[in-house]
Amino acid sequence: MQFQPPKGTRDFLPEDMIARKFILETIEKTFQKFGFQPMDTPAFEDWQLLSKKGSGGEAIKNEIYYFRDKSDRELGLRFDLTVPTARVVASNPQLPKPFKRYQIGKVWRYDNPQAGRFREFTQTDADIFGSKKMACEAECMAAAVYALKQLGFRDFSIRLNNRKILNALLEFTGIKNPAEVLRVLDKLEKTGENEVLRQLTNIAGEKTAKKLLSLIKISGQPKTVLLKGRKVLGGIKTAEEGFFELEEITKESETYGISGRLSIDFSLVRGLDYYTGPIYEISAKSAAIGSIAGGGRYDSLIGLYSGKPIPATGFSFGVERICEIMKNEGMFKFQKTYTKIFVVSVSDKTRKDAMEIAEKLRSRGIETETDLMGRDIRKQMEYANSTGIPFALFVGEKELKEKKFTLKDMRTGKEKKIKIEEIITCVLKSNSQHC
């Protein structure tokens, strides 16, 4: 009988896990650098809480893992990190504002598994609660850019829009059912203009559909787009607010040195229906598969849980997509193991000395392995090789007498005789690249 992980879920063996950890740790360090603090919430929540968000309601039961515990409590695995955090922020009014928190964790959706979509996946969220200032949006975008650069991305752009402008555009064109229309517009990139026009025509008639489509196609440099937008929507209060906010973000983003990557795109909808203000998405130009980070403002969500609205804005990364792109583009430095050195015991007689040298290396901060199988040299080397350990250190009687040991670079095959202290300095300094 063969057991597999449940459908839509995955095991991560060390090699994959090391790659994922590189991404997650880079993102986490960035969050910390910008003053976000860690927070954690349970994997499951009361069903009542989960069903409260946006237009979800009962319908959401079909898209999540819902269950009852032994006391017949209705529970569900969290489908995002925003709802649990909203609960925490709503029920902890004592938290100093702005409350800047990050959370990295798994979420679960009863999705139909397909390429790149899983029923269990990791989210990385950073949010700022308690400030209405557009400096927050600029800082979030700057943090996203910072992390992506650290990961090795060079070629990416930020598309910016505002739900207030979108709403005004729908109002202006005479749309009666904005939620439905937004769902159609959200698929523009995926389904293409013709399909969107067809669906819009079905909903609102050809004339309105064509008008709306021509308006949301406005995009480009912030200044130009703001000028065009104001020409069309000037005088509509929500639109004016939206333009002002985008102008503020554009100004702030100069301070953060990211204004060059910024464009405004009226067609950006960004799915989730809880957004209330600015929204943005970051795409890698090299990758065809959409955005790798994004975020926006959702000033009404916390109020759903506490009755008292608290301004909120935040962003997150598409970890699974980033992982895929980095693999495909060869952006990972190849690393199969965290271990830096395998200490080879040349014979049974030198085993104890080899272990002691390994202990010494560890105490100096170097990830070190030794033989745990009672194997001969050849087999020890096979192990070091198959697990991808970059260095092997040979401990034999002759070496012990000379107090110099043969260090072999497993990647180049090169060997040299070297003192323990030199090995330590070298490995620590070179970050194991070369000794």
Added chain:
Amino acid sequence: MQFQPPKGTRDFLPEDMIARKFILETIEKTFQKFGFQPMDTPAFEDWQLLSKKGSGGEAIKNEIYYFRDKSDRELGLRFDLTVPTARVVASNPQLPKPFKRYQIGKVWRYDNPQAGRFREFTQTDADIFGSKKMACEAECMAAAVYALKQLGFRDFSIRLNNRKILNALLEFTGIKNPAEVLRVLDKLEKTGENEVLRQLTNIAGEKTAKKLLSLIKISGQPKTVLLKGRKVLGGIKTAEEGFFELEEITKESETYGISGRLSIDFSLVRGLDYYTGPIYEISAKSAAIGSIAGGGRYDSLIGLYSGKPIPATGFSFGVERICEIMKNEGMFKFQKTYTKIFVVSVSDKTRKDAMEIAEKLRSRGIETETDLMGRDIRKQMEYANSTGIPFALFVGEKELKEKKFTLKDMRTGKEKKIKIEEIITCVLKSNSQHC
């Protein structure tokens, strides 16, 4: 309407989370130092897999979160990390041996919540698959000791036993229902000798109970205990194997420099019924609440899933207990935030400069915050103070002209004028303790 985390689960706000992360990261770095590699598995598994372990079976359904997904698949939240790992090892025979993996993650049990017990908690496991050598046990114990030292523990001891010896002791005293008796013995520390004697008498009669109790009370220095044990059980094959294994571990532990902390204690049972060989527990002497780390060998478990047994041994930490002890004993350095510096903008005019200095500090590796609320100096300082940020840096027009900035140590109240480059060097070097 007020929402809480579900019964038996917890939220971790930043201050608690930073403390927990210190523990988890210290443990993780130790695992890596000893050559364990990271692995991950899904939060839930097929019910068939979960019910297979040990004597669990259907009964385990009452102790875990069991549910069916929309396709009527029977699933359960994992109750430990051992079963998922056993599945992975069983179904990936290509992994080089020894396969040394660690896994840190949440597990869920439908336990009755009580002091220090939760329905959602974190486990930290490291295991070695594929080696029968007792060097593995010594290395696991050494790694546990290493991590505990890094966490700040000084005063702790390792109790060692062997399931083979326990089984031989039960056989020798004529016990007919070993599983039941082991469950009683397992509670010795908790319920005390009298209660254990009473229960044993009920099971096996007074004479046998007294005999068994006197034998399992043998404990102390490895050499002495092995001598005593061999006198009683010499000639019983399983006992001889057990003694040999403990002798090997004792020898190996000298190499790892941990033999001084080692004692053998025939009363140690260590709950779980899948152990097949050596078992051990590490206790902090200062704490009355039992062991904080432990492990053992379980050579039969993998065979349950693949039909092909693979030797296995490993250890883990009692993260919740360690967290509690460290809090109670004041072992955490007080740290409410990862942020090192708050850059104060003295007026609206200097805001942009303040932001740019903050960006510079971040780019040099320093966790930095600035005002995101448009606040005046007093309010900015209140925020820095209430969130526990150790340094405040004042950016005003005068400072910008002089290119020297007032740095305030928020804990001592001391201020000094200092150049940006000096601040960077100082904060990076001092690890934010003092500048």
